Amino acid sequence: MRAAYASSLQPDAPLSALTVGELPFDPPEGWVPVEVRASSLNQHDVWSLRGVGLPADRLPMILGCDAAGVTPAGDPVLVYPVIQDKADPRGYSLFSERFPGTFAERVAAPRENLLPIPDGVSFAEAACLPTAWLTAYHMLVTRGRAGDAGAVLVQGAGGGVATAAVAIGVALGKRVYATSRDQAKRERVTELGAIAVEPGARLPERVDVVIESVGEPTFDHSMKCAAPGARIVVCGATAGHLARVDLRRVFAMQLEILGSSMGTPAELTELLDMCATGKIHPVIDSTYEFEAIPEAFARLTAPDLFGKVVITH
Template sequence: MRAASAIAASPDKPLSVLTVGEVAEPELPEGWVAVEVRAASLNHHDLWSLRGVGLPGDRLPMILGCDAAGVTPEGDEVVIYPVVADSGDPRGMSLLSERFPGTLAERVAVPRDNLIPKPAGLSFLDAACLPTAWLTAYNMLVTRGRVDLASSVLVQGAGGGVATAAVVLALAMGKTVYATSRDPGKRAKIAALGAVAVEPGARLPERVDVVIESVGQPTFDHSMKCAAPGARIVVCGATGGHLATVDLRRLFAMRLELLGSVMGTLPELEALMDLLVEKDIRPVIDSIYGFSAVADAFAHLESGDVFGKVALDFLH
């Protein structure tokens, strides 16, 4: 079967160690099943894997990919929850493509308990965009950020998968959403979604109740200053730098909460899909590539000129 794999680690030229070709069929431990992949999507996690972050040499080559939707041998249409219980990992879990082969293959082995029926109202491409970025955004807003108690949300660095998902979801939940981007073109797209687009560091007309933070060092001071008393600042990444400075005086004086977030639970993924169907919203997809053009898809993701998800259609 065909698959996209990391064959080595290259911190500076990650695409140079990406290979697309024939690999062995997946092994099926007891309780696992081989899903025929119909659609998948890329994440920055895949680029980090190619750089060698979280993927040591003794696990190479490794099939990449966390996200996919497909069909079981019984013909059931499913979405794959990519978090696998893993006693060999200090976290007690790992994502597909970290210790077990990932989803960027014609067939992927997963625990049967990790399969969720795909709602009829979602296409394979839509469903394949959800398990990592959109689930993370949902967890940040609903579970960690308690957005049901909020009226306003700030999303830093909108354009990427998680941040764009957070904008769409918060708007669907009836919140006032402010979102930052350095790129004027992306700010125009943010505004078209219904959010208030602002430049990084700009003064907001109000303090917000929830901040979605995935940029880190360049935006963190702004996130703190924009937070209302008792606000939740939820962090899922640090693409711009991880050594942010925290003003502890503001933290305690404003009774702020700093919360970390990684992925989400299987029930949260089910709730996320139900929300999309109920509200008739769909993931923001930047571009769709056939699997034969997966290298082009990775190049586009690495360029940074992306608004939303980069998806792969395995039927073309």
């Protein structure tokens, strides 16, 4: 079958490790084959090409964590990307880490990983949700307890998780502040219903939840913007992982600094329901045919990216 896969590991030139070609389809016993209709890219895919979390002895590895498609029975499904995996120290892995990923004509998944897609939700919209949007939802609702919050700060809007956090926060009825160095991106988050601010700018109020995926350059600002008892929820450190933390502010303001990764099938189902009822609309930067997947990867690394890059099959 046609697939996009890591044929080598290239830390300094990751896109040169991407190959589109034929690979066998050999699903594990008991797993359900899904004909992929749409998938979406994540930074995880670029890190895989660099060799982060993907050793050479697993090559070639089909890339991709996110997919929506059709089962042999004709049912439209969304693939939940987390696989229970005793061989992994975390107790789980994602598609494309130990098991073939979603950038192919077909993907196989455990039956419990297949969630029905509601009427009114397209394959492309559904394919945006499993990694970035699920991560953002888990950060806001579960880890950040946004139900108890009035105001939220999202650092570095433009990428998949941060843009999703803006849209979800607005849908939850929160006052959402969003930072970006790029004026065009600040205009885009304003269109989503957020209050755009420049990085490091003083906010008109302290916030109850901070969504942090940038890391070192923004973490001090996140701390200073946090209200007493606020939750600073961290899912990544794209611009540096050695942030300085003023512990005096942590204990004086009784702040919580919380790590977060992915989410649950129930949370993904809630996201699908929010799509079906029109509460959220996944932000799609661009859409590519499967044969143009190298161009899609190049778009993922573009500085003006805003939202998800989708592949249609």
